[in-house]
Amino acid sequence: MTRERVETVQQSKVRNEDIARAFGEVADILALEEENPFRIRAYRNAARTLRGLGEEVAVMIARGGDPDDLPGIGKDLATQIREMTSTGHLAKLDRLRPEVQALALELCHVSGIGPRRAMDLCLGLKPRPHFLADVLAACREGRVRSLPGFGVVSEQSLAERLKASMGREKRFKLADVQAIANELLANLRGDPAVETAEMAGSYRRKKETVGDLDLVVASNAPERVTRRFLSMPEMAQVLATGRTKTSIVLTGGVQVDLRIVPAESFGAALLYFTGSKAHNIELRRMAQRQGMKINEYGVFDGKDRVAGATEDSIYRTFGLAYIEPELRENSGEIEAAAQGRLPDLVRLVDIKGDLHAHTSASDGMNNLREMALAARARGLDYMAVTDHSRRLTVAHGLTADRLLQQIDAIDRFNAENAGFTVLKGVEVDILSDGKLDLPDDALGRLDIVVAAIHSDFALSREKQTERILRALDNKYVSVLAHPTGRLLLERDACDIDMKRIFRAARLRGCFMEINAQPDRLDLSNAHCRMAREEGVKLSLGSDAHRVGDFADLAFGINQARRGWLEVGDIVNTRTVSELKALLAAAR
Numbered sequence: 001m002t003r004e005r006v007e008t009v010q011q012s013k014v015r016n017e018d019i020a021r022a023f024g025e026v027a028d029i030l031a032l033e034e035e036n037p038f039r040i041r042a043y044r045n046a047a048r049t050l051r052g053l054g055e056e057v058a059v060m061i062a063r064g065g066d067p068d069d070l071p072g073i074g075k076d077l078a079t080q081i082r083e084m085t086s087t088g089h090l091a092k093l094d095r096l097r098p099e100v101q102a103l104a105l106e107l108c109h110v111s112g113i114g115p116r117r118a119m120d121l122c123l124g125l126k127p128r129p130h131f132l133a134d135v136l137a138a139c140r141e142g143r144v145r146s147l148p149g150f151g152v153v154s155e156q157s158l159a160e161r162l163k164a165s166m167g168r169e170k171r172f173k174l175a176d177v178q179a180i181a182n183e184l185l186a187n188l189r190g191d192p193a194v195e196t197a198e199m200a201g202s203y204r205r206k207k208e209t210v211g212d213l214d215l216v217v218a219s220n221a222p223e224r225v226t227r228r229f230l231s232m233p234e235m236a237q238v239l240a241t242g243r244t245k246t247s248i249v250l251t252g253g254v255q256v257d258l259r260i261v262p263a264e265s266f267g268a269a270l271l272y273f274t275g276s277k278a279h280n281i282e283l284r285r286m287a288q289r290q291g292m293k294i295n296e297y298g299v300f301d302g303k304d305r306v307a308g309a310t311e312d313s314i315y316r317t318f319g320l321a322y323i324e325p326e327l328r329e330n331s332g333e334i335e336a337a338a339q340g341r342l343p344d345l346v347r348l349v350d351i352k353g354d355l356h357a358h359t360s361a362s363d364g365m366n367n368l369r370e371m372a373l374a375a376r377a378r379g380l381d382y383m384a385v386t387d388h389s390r391r392l393t394v395a396h397g398l399t400a401d402r403l404l405q406q407i408d409a410i411d412r413f414n415a416e417n418a419g420f421t422v423l424k425g426v427e428v429d430i431l432s433d434g435k436l437d438l439p440d441d442a443l444g445r446l447d448i449v450v451a452a453i454h455s456d457f458a459l460s461r462e463k464q465t466e467r468i469l470r471a472l473d474n475k476y477v478s479v480l481a482h483p484t485g486r487l488l489l490e491r492d493a494c495d496i497d498m499k500r501i502f503r504a505a506r507l508r509g510c511f512m513e514i515n516a517q518p519d520r521l522d523l524s525n526a527h528c529r530m531a532r533e534e535g536v537k538l539s540l541g542s543d544a545h546r547v548g549d550f551a552d553l554a555f556g557i558n559q560a561r562r563g564w565l566e567v568g569d570i571v572n573t574r575t576v577s578e579l580k581a582l583l584a585a586a587r
């Protein structure tokens, strides 16, 4: 690299995350305008590619690379990436983003009314609304009922939903704040005045969504640490700042609370700010019963601090085993720690294979070989290829014939690549009546059949449950994929009788998936725990659509751990031959 180029790179402040966020917003707006789903998808894919890239695309361009070469990024998007890295702006987004669209988008998200109606509502109201509060006021003044498509009843229900959701806080998916959390930590850890810095709160408990980030720092120079924190490049707004406590909002809208304590209190502060609040309250009760006091500075027996530097020392003071952050929800973990029967939680390194992955034969971005080699490079021993079935035409779903061709291709790959196994599979669509989208003779030729619903999410509890039970009745079905269909912060879980489904699955020898896509995380932690109690085995799947997506397995492991799961609960902790035997036994 020439000196000049190095300087350009250093000057370009546009990070992959900024471009990804802009692309995500373009996709949201296009969706609002009911644009071509493929264009929308192209933007979302590009955003994910950028987020998963090891290198800043600005750096790549500076050294002569072309974003056009990145998977899933065509000419048009490459031009937009160049535009953002050189100007910091995306003119397209600025054109798309007049206030009214932003408001309509927000209205869709919070009120559940469709994109068209939201748009009509925003355009129809005079004076033009700027905030949700203006729309609420219009409802209250009776100005919405006279708009086409609205009436007194819909005006009233809109007002109620607006009121309810405006009281609700905004949340972020864990995957969307991970990069910024790491950046904050790295920045603070770079200061010699910082002895230790850790993320606490729901982020450390690995909840699927977080309300804000909580940072705990050990330092004897809090003023200096605060100054550094306030001068972070991503800082947008200071909410409050004092000697040991500061709250800011970052440019992406995430709030960060910082607490600075002396090193001898670090464990106590980390414990306190990791929470959950319910876990803290239970610990405080326990301390009181033992005649002690606990707060963010330590555990005190009278005036003596008896613990505080580490979390471990605090739990030990109360006679408890160390409790992993993922378990700290006051759902039995404190009793279990007292009785020495905490679960030995599964870890990412225990996972030997991935049981849900797509290739470019359906809607994936990489071919079979690229996916298999990437899975192997991650240390996995096997991977099931589970492309979509024919009914999902948007996803280029496979017919029985194309599936047979893929089976041959997998046989060839396995013959040429010892030491790694590609399992033959499919993600077969469950039709609305519970029948499957491919005939039994096709399914019978596979090692693993992953079944999933992709439509009719709003069926009644009774009908939805019957639909899934019918699908599970097919002896070839091995896994129920993303069982509730939820999309985090977007679509609620569908209404099903999970206990009945778990019981049927156990009898059939069918596994329940933990889908590790950070937008799904389905099953949830609560359902993971329920599955374990019902004796159903779980199957972890990345649902990868590109080579980088295998990293998402870590998000699935978070749910598994939050659901108290151990190695034995998850089938793909087994070797490929053990797994094959298990799959075959269920038929």
Ligand code: DGT
Residues within 6 Å of the ligand: 200, 201, 202, 203, 207, 209, 210, 211, 212, 213, 214, 272, 273, 274, 275, 276, 277, 280, 281
């Ligand atoms: P979030 O941000 O909504 O995803 O959830 P958290 O758990 O990160 O909650 P947050 O940020 O409000 O507070 C961080 C931690 O601080 C929380 O997990 C426990 C502790 N904490 C906050 N408020 C209270 C409280 O009123 N009592 C107790 N005992 N602990 C609290």
Ligand code: CA
Residues within 6 Å of the ligand: 201, 202, 203, 210, 211, 212, 213, 214
């Ligand atoms: Ca928090």
Ligand code: CA
Residues within 6 Å of the ligand: 201, 212, 213, 214, 257
């Ligand atoms: Ca907080």
